[in-house]
């Protein structure tokens with residue numbers, strides 16, 4: 206495990222605020238101290254050890270820096286979907302326990318074993334492939350059983366369970382694999398009172414008993430995603446497995462924000478300012494016609510960068526401490542903001558915050574998601590295109 210002492214010096218810090226010289230045109234700023242603080246909050250609520258999920262490049266925040274910050278904040282382990290995501294963490298020098306759980310037929314189990322990744326198995330076929338890889342590299346594979354208790358997505362299916370467990374016991378006896386974990390994933394974790402949550406946990410616990418009877422009791426069991434970690438302490442076993450909460454979003458907003466703070470801010474530099482007369486249309490299709498003489502600003506952010514076109518006319522951006530409406534269609538590379546007749550005191554080169562923690566009155570990724578009828582997970586993982594990621598804080602000092 207990486208301690209705060211072994212964490213590398215702080216990543217290059219982002220400029221301190223809006224309008225800084227040298228700040229790229231479009232920036233996704235990730236505050237690593239906030240990630241560490243969120244990890245601490247979630248860990249304290251859980252009261253158990255914690256796997257932080259850093260799949261999909263750390264939910265779009267950068268897997269390696271997030272992993273370091275979360276470990277510094279109190280996570281004990283990491284989780285990713287793909288083996289190659291786990292290997293990238295190893296290549297960056299992260300030596301915490303890493304569990305990987307999504308494997309196709311061509312999955313590189315041999316590399317996973319050599320890199321000391323914990324391979325979560327969803328089928329007997331995957332187990333057989335891991336056994337073959339373990340023999341090939343001459344090492345014992347560390348594995349977790351990913352049990353399907355009702356999500357019906359990944360995980361060992363109930364009808365396959367008896368055969369799978371027997372094959373696992375045999376493989377353990379010949380030491381090609383060593384069972385470490387038992388995990389399952391909830392279908393309705395974000396509905397804390399949904400009866401399926403408890404049903405899934407009952408199936409899970411009974412599978413743990415089956416494994417113990419076969420002489421291969423798992424060392425660690427884990428069920429809870431962020432939502433369950435925050436709302437269903439009875440579902441915590443040896444570990445919890447949160448993702449989104451570490452990035453600062455509550456998957457159960459009606460239960461509160463738990464003190465979590467969004468770590469990501471999307472900001473853009475004002476590229477151009479120009480007057481528009483009453484009656485003139487702005488952007489493709491003239492979906493917005495200026496009702497009065499006004500001044501508009503062009504921002505270099507569009508749907509190619511992760512700003513959804515379907516938010517057209519519904520974005521509000523913060524420039525300084527003022528909030529301005531985005532108007533007309535969001536384009537591939539740019540969007541337009543109405544500054545009002547007096548230009549709002551904005552000049553070219555100023556920075557506009559498109560979404561952030563919301564503390565300055567700007568929209569949050571959750572606001573965008575609500576407007577779009579989706580979830581904030583999709584917004585933050587969708588940031589990309591030409592935006593440059595910058596980090597604040599080290600995640601190791603707080």
Ligand SMILES: *Cc1c(COP(=O)(O)O)cnc(C)c1O
Nearest residue numbers: 258390430431432446447448449
């Ligand atoms: C993504 C994922 C998580 C984290 O879920 P959050 O809702 O982001 O907390 C946990 N476990 C598994 C298996 C996952 O795929």
